[in-house]
Amino acid sequence: MYMNRDILKQIIIDQKEMYLDNPLISRDYNLEENVNYCFVGIRRTGKSYMMYQQIHNLMNDGISSSQIVYVNFEDERLLEIGVDDLNTILEIGIEFSGSKGKPYLFLDEIQNVDGWEKFVRRVADMKYRINITGSNSKMLSKEIASTLGGRFMIVNVFPYSFKEYLSANHIENIMLAQIGTKKRADIVSQYEQYVTYGAFPELVDIKNKRPFLNNIYQTVYLQDIITRNKITNDFAVRLILKKIAESVTKALSFNRLTNIVKSAGISIGKQTVINYVGYMLDSYLIFSLQNYAAKLVEKETSPKYYFMDTGLLGLMLLDYKTAQLENLVAVELIRRYGFENVYFFENNIEVDFYIPSENLAIQVSMQVLDDVDTLERETRAFVKLNQFIPDTKCLLVTNSEETKLNCDGIKIDVVPIWKWLLD
Known part of the structure; x- marks a missing residue:
């Protein structure tokens, strides 16, 4: 008709x-x-x-x-x-x-x-x-x-990059080598808003950001996941999304997701869980990164998941600063290098991100310089990775710390997230 x-x-x-x-x-x-x-x-x-x-x-x-x-x-x-x-x-x-x-x-x-x-x-x-x-x-x-x-x-098309976000807030022509104290403070203040509430373009001029974010989430969830795919068991979908949000910094298998949903008293098969996660990926609500060191089957079945926007992730967690920091790095990496060129590395060592085309490894941590155990863990991972892949460039992205380290001959740049985003 x-x-x-x-x-x-x-x-x-x-x-x-x-x-x-x-x-x-x-x-x-x-x-x-x-x-x-x-x-x-x-x-x-x-x-x-x-x-x-x-x-x-x-x-x-x-x-x-x-x-x-x-x-x-x-x-x-x-x-x-x-x-x-x-x-x-x-x-x-x-x-x-x-x-x-x-x-x-x-x-x-x-x-x-x-x-x-x-x-x-x-x-x-x-x-x-x-x-x-x-x-x-x-x-x-x-x-x-x-x-x-x-x-x-x-x-x-991604949510705003940090440079675009600053431009939308009338902070432009940034020369990293020439940033004064006031401009640096303005940039750091804008970064806090950027990572907390995300970077959807329309959000910039909205004061009450959380309800707007929730409206975007509900639209994607209801229209692009539930309605489009004719899902009747929406509680299972919500539960899976919640677990993915809580596991943003870790690999998550379909078996584990299935067991979590079943433990909540919901009768569901592994293939249905796989389908539901596929619908979330289709909607661009989340994206996945594979383990560069894993075998083919493991690459497909135990990826890391991240949200396309850190504001959407923040809606789903109570304590979300660390997760949002790593999630933001993941989004920026796929913006720079493409979905197919960004991995994590896990093989008796854990490295948050690895970009083979650049031979670049990245660790993400809120702070390391005042925490001996965290510093040891993050830097040792770089040393071990260089045993697998020599001459890997090593970058440690933090919330605010900046320095240069040398660990067993491995040079490590420690960079605050806001500066890395503008580099």
């Missing part, structure tokens, strides 16, 4: 206000002209604003607003839309463009339309400029990637 063409046309007209009236939130992503982009990431992380930015750039280059076709598929009037209606949207765009040229398509949260990928590929093959967003990692599955066939550049 097709949607009414006039209703679709009215929705497109109504939604122009979304990109014309919304203030632009500038992001630190280098986007090229004449490239089709697929922006993916957790909800409210700024994917739509990436599109708005593209649209404004086109209009500044002289493209008429009548050639811009933006559709947000979260609109409740589009709940019944099917893949056949997507072609009607293209036809409406051609009609609006008239003699000015081809329309430019911007399709927001396109994953809500089953079968969208074949339409998108066809339009790209017809040499239309088309940008899409989605908040489900299944958009990047091998099957869909094969269908799109390299016609799109994939951009993972």
Whole structure:
């Protein structure tokens, strides 16, 4: 059953206000002209604003607003839309463009339309400029990637980096070697807000941040995990999420998760637990890192899990400062190096993060210089790792401490988190 063409046309007209009236939130992503982009990431992380930015750039280059076709598929009037209606949207765009040229398509949260990928590929093959967003990692599955066939550049959109966060709070042009006492104090103060409440772009101008964060969490939880996957046992999902939050700094196996849920009196199979965790990963609420030293099966079944935003992690824990610190380092590493290039290392030694392409090992600790036992544990791990992988660069990220150490000939840089984030 097709949607009414006039209703679709009215929705497109109504939604122009979304990109014309919304203030632009500038992001630190280098986007090229004449490239089709697929922006993916957790909800409210700024994917739509990436599109708005593209649209404004086109209009500044002289493209008429009548050639811009933006559709947000979260609109409740589009709940019944099917893949056949997507072609009607293209036809409406051609009609609006008239003699000015081809329309430019911007399709927001396109994953809500089953079968969208074949339409998108066809339009790209017809040499239309088309940008899409989605908040489900299944958009990047091998099957869909094969269908799109390299016609799109994939951009993972994360919550604000610390540099972006400072810029949004009007602290810019930071030269680490020239930071005075006052500016340093301002930066450290902003960092405390950044790590505690997270970095969703809209959060910057909101004073009562926790309710806003909770609203994001509930939307992702209910819409992207429970409703989308037709889950009836939502208590089991909540319990799994809670345990993942409590275990952020440790590897966590599916067997252990299954036993935890069963111990709460819930009858559940291991495969169901695996499915539920998969849905959480699909929604970008969490992500996983594998053990670089493990065998293939262990890599898949006993990863570490982290939340995509430290504010969301803070909602789920009472004592969360240490967990948030390590979680923040994990997010920054995948931002810099990509999901597939960041690991932890566990093989009779425990190293929080290892990046093979950089031969870089990172330990994370709130403080080490006044705690002999912690300092010994963290530095000995670096020494042992160098026995496995010689010449590994060693970095110890702390809450506020800074120095250089030498342990058995291994040089270790101790850096405060705020400075590392800006490096």
